């Protein structure tokens with residue numbers, strides 16, 4: 001078993017011990033040794049956003065940046081040097097930082113198809129992990145990540161940071177409190193108009209000279225380089241990700257599972273297609289995913305050919321209960337009391353009857369924070385406490401599964417029945433085959 005570098009260095013109480021040594025006039029290890037030493041794997045858009053959240057903290061340092069794009073690695077390493085005043089190691093292959101005893105934990109912000117392997121290899125090498133959402137490219141990869149985190153007893157936190165925002169916490173508390181009555185209807189959505197050009201149809205080209213394209217592809221099938229199937233835009237292709245459903249839908253469905261205290265739906269049916277975008281994406285630009293939960297229905301709606309907002313929001317979550325509704329997005333949430341009416345024809349057919357009144361109070365709550373600093377703080381706290389983080393891999397795996405399920409139902413074109421215990425579809429070998437994929441040779445998941 002690989003020993004834990006944090007406990008080996010006596011992280012808990014480490015600062016106090018250093019202070020005591022200094023007071024005795026004993027030369028102590030540098031202040032840097034008090035810090036959690038991180039390596040960033042994937043220095044693109046999100047990787048740099050995360051740097052902005054981690055770097056201001058005095059108890060954190062980044063000692064390495066890994067990216068298959070040398071330009072991204074170098075530019076990010078330079079930004080860290082400007083902020084922290086020291087050189088930062090760069091590499092193309094993340095395995096070189098996993099062997100490095102100066103790295104305590106890794107922050108992974110690679111494309112979705114490159115989450116599972118570095119996360120699993122990192123915990124096998126004794127490092128704790130912060131990995132971006134959606135947890136993985138497919139259900140089997142997520143399951144392997146949980147097994148690895150548990151077997152090697154490592155922290156594996158996921159970037160579904162809304163759970164650390166007081167806005168989302170209060171909203172979920174309201175839903176769970178019963179104030180809205182019986183919550184039986186939930187809607188999540190993403191609407192925008194990017195039609196008809198969308199991401200366009202650029203021709204295949206040679207990959208940029210500063211990129212190890214074969215390594216960028218990793219477990220995904222080999223194919224010629226196309227600028228759309230690369231930085232940022234990979235999300236619109238099933239080889240690497242799961243389209244809007246898993247890119248954004250995961251944030252929304254994550255909150256729904258939390259509020260409903262559910263591990264997954266009973267069934268899922270998806271209708272949709274590529275209806276408005278004349279581009280080379282292969283994930284849908286239009287979809288309605290209908291999930292069945294015990295006593296509750298959830299629909300995730302997504303369109304990229306019309307940006308009409310839903311109740312004033314271009315994305316969000318709406319919980320409807322028998323006493324009222326709760327509308328939620330990152331800017332805040334609103335409690336909207338309902339009103340009971342007589343069913344059509346009752347008064348005429350059977351006479352009048354008194355209506356029950358609803359005493360739910362209307363409320364508007366403005367978000368005070370985006371949850372990211374608290375999410376980062378929770379990850380760092382867990383490195384010391386060894387507790388499971390707010391968005392432990394198992395929690396985020398289930399939220400990610402709702403997206404995989406929506407996409408699989410889209411691909412097979414029928415209603416699927418889900419067994420949350422075995423994480424398989426009931427009596428559907430075609431759909432079950434899409435829970436995993438065969439990785440390209442050399443990039444297979446390790447057996448755990």
Ligand SMILES: NC(=O)c1ccc[n+]([C@@H]2O[C@H](COP(=O)([O-])OP(=O)(O)OC[C@H]3O[C@@H](n4cnc5c(N)ncnc54)[C@H](O)[C@@H]3O)[C@@H](O)[C@H]2O)c1
Pocket residue numbers: 041042043044045046047066067068069072092094109110111112114132133134159160161215216218230231232233247
């Ligand atoms: N939590 C959030 O709110 C949030 C927001 C945005 C993105 N994300 C997630 O972050 C991830 C990255 O998205 P992005 O928008 O930053 O993409 P991006 O394309 O801008 O960045 C990905 C980076 O990873 C690098 N990379 C690819 N394979 C690699 C490998 N094997 N080793 C090292 N580096 C590798 C790429 O070269 C690129 O620099 C996605 O999974 C996305 O869903 C999360």
